[in-house]
Amino acid sequence: xxASTRLELIAVPGLPLVRAGDDLAGLVLERLGTAGLVLQDxxxxxxxxKIISKAEGRIVNLATxxxxxxxxxxxxxxxxxxxxxxxxxxxxxxxxxxxRDVLIVEHRLGFVMANAGVDQSNVTGGGEFALLLPEDPDxxxxxxxxxxxxxxxxxxxxxxxxxFGRAWRQGTAGIAIGCAGLPAxxxxxxxxxxxxxxxxxxVVGHADEIAAAASLLMGQSAEGQPVILIRGLRRxxxxxxxxxxxxxxxxxxxx
Amino acid sequence: xxASTRLELIAVPGLPLVRAGDDLAGLVLERLGTAGLVLQDxxxxxxxxKIISKAEGRIVNLATxxxxxxxxxxxxxxxxxxxxxxxxxxxxxxxxxxxRDVLIVEHRLGFVMANAGVDQSNVTGGGEFALLLPEDPDxxxxxxxxxxxxxxxxxxxxxxxxxFGRAWRQGTAGIAIGCAGLPAxxxxxxxxxxxxxxxxxxVVGHADEIAAAASLLMGQSAEGQPVILIRGLRRxxxxxxxxxxxxxxxxxxxx
Numbered sequence: 001x002x003a004s005t006r007l008e009l010i011a012v013p014g015l016p017l018v019r020a021g022d023d024l025a026g027l028v029l030e031r032l033g034t035a036g037l038v039l040q041d042x043x044x045x046x047x048x049x050k051i052i053s054k055a056e057g058r059i060v061n062l063a064t065x066x067x068x069x070x071x072x073x074x075x076x077x078x079x080x081x082x083x084x085x086x087x088x089x090x091x092x093x094x095x096x097x098x099x100r101d102v103l104i105v106e107h108r109l110g111f112v113m114a115n116a117g118v119d120q121s122n123v124t125g126g127g128e129f130a131l132l133l134p135e136d137p138d139x140x141x142x143x144x145x146x147x148x149x150x151x152x153x154x155x156x157x158x159x160x161x162x163x164f165g166r167a168w169r170q171g172t173a174g175i176a177i178g179c180a181g182l183p184a185x186x187x188x189x190x191x192x193x194x195x196x197x198x199x200x201x202x203v204v205g206h207a208d209e210i211a212a213a214a215s216l217l218m219g220q221s222a223e224g225q226p227v228i229l230i231r232g233l234r235r236x237x238x239x240x241x242x243x244x245x246x247x248x249x250x251x252x253x254x255x
Numbered sequence: 256x257x258a259s260t261r262l263e264l265i266a267v268p269g270l271p272l273v274r275a276g277d278d279l280a281g282l283v284l285e286r287l288g289t290a291g292l293v294l295q296d297x298x299x300x301x302x303x304x305k306i307i308s309k310a311e312g313r314i315v316n317l318a319t320x321x322x323x324x325x326x327x328x329x330x331x332x333x334x335x336x337x338x339x340x341x342x343x344x345x346x347x348x349x350x351x352x353x354x355r356d357v358l359i360v361e362h363r364l365g366f367v368m369a370n371a372g373v374d375q376s377n378v379t380g381g382g383e384f385a386l387l388l389p390e391d392p393d394x395x396x397x398x399x400x401x402x403x404x405x406x407x408x409x410x411x412x413x414x415x416x417x418x419f420g421r422a423w424r425q426g427t428a429g430i431a432i433g434c435a436g437l438p439a440x441x442x443x444x445x446x447x448x449x450x451x452x453x454x455x456x457x458v459v460g461h462a463d464e465i466a467a468a469a470s471l472l473m474g475q476s477a478e479g480q481p482v483i484l485i486r487g488l489r490r491x492x493x494x495x496x497x498x499x500x501x502x503x504x505x506x507x508x509x510x
Contacts, residue, residue, distance in 0.1 A: 003474030171460030205426025219258030
């Protein structure tokens, strides 16, 4: 794959707070238009997971949750709200690590992540509500991509990103939990390098690198810039979903 | 920290192959000038680790290496050249995982990474030579930053990136192994979110996100674009070195 030579990332300005049922493609197109930006074929739009989840109504009222005995026990160790832990466990396959203030799980979609991505911050109504990951983020991205094609006649890629902790690194980094129209992984194995040796192991987490780049503009403390327009990415590989970025448990570096 | 609203990444064009002793700041300034690009205060320059290592002469001739019995044994399991394994072990504190085609170590600088970053690809002379990580990448970045200040009178940040595998994710992603003049980590704990709740755990691996973004333009299979100019990053936090991104062993998510 030829690398891009110039890349531009632009925060879509002035987006309103998103509520369940909102038409995200419509909102983005409207704000782009107001800002004098015209969507082009080949553009990529990166969406913060939170606004996808909100638009899809993935909000749980904790007052309606009765924690199981297991959730109560895990909550005691993790020092978290047992109702929140119940919601986290329902979204999870297994607990990877549980300690004070730490609850790392394998999400039902395969992500190894803190709190199964369940989030109490930035949700209207405050602490009594929690926001879950989208039901199927790759599908959400595909639906949005199709909406941009139908409404603007443009062939864009769509990516949904979230901030993940890492095993051996401090700090979070943007990660692609869903994408459509771009290659999540780029496999360079077998391509010659500069001196015509074969590259040994070079599969690039392309969508994760895009997600990290978009994350630089999204910020963390508010919803101010939840959609980033990315212009200049080459797209000469077949598209694959973000699910391809999940390392199968059998290849987990710790098993 | 206020998020950036617009970010531009430009591959510095036409850089020659780098050799030991080369003046990287001079080469970059020359190529920027030829391309009509003028360095500005606040710009960030991301350098691929390989060209830093080459300029610093971090090349080992494998013909000079006598592998220890331990290196021979590890090489047998990993199916690698025992001399290469000897070099890897000399750069490492401990082996994290060893299996066929897999040798993950804790590098002497603390990075958990494949092959201690020792690389046989894209090194002049081919398979008999191996390239090591810079001796002290944060120091390398600081020296380069100072060179740009002295030579161009510009206050730029410098980042050195490399591609790392991840525990639970397929594919590599760009990571900052050294930086100067920018905050490697951005700590948002205690900042209010949109609904004035306090954020719980939000320390962002800012330099790693920049590194991943730069990696999108660097490509993997050649040295074609080893330096990326990044324009538009806010810099309203104190600078910290990339060493801050290394999770201390005691906080390792697996201990």
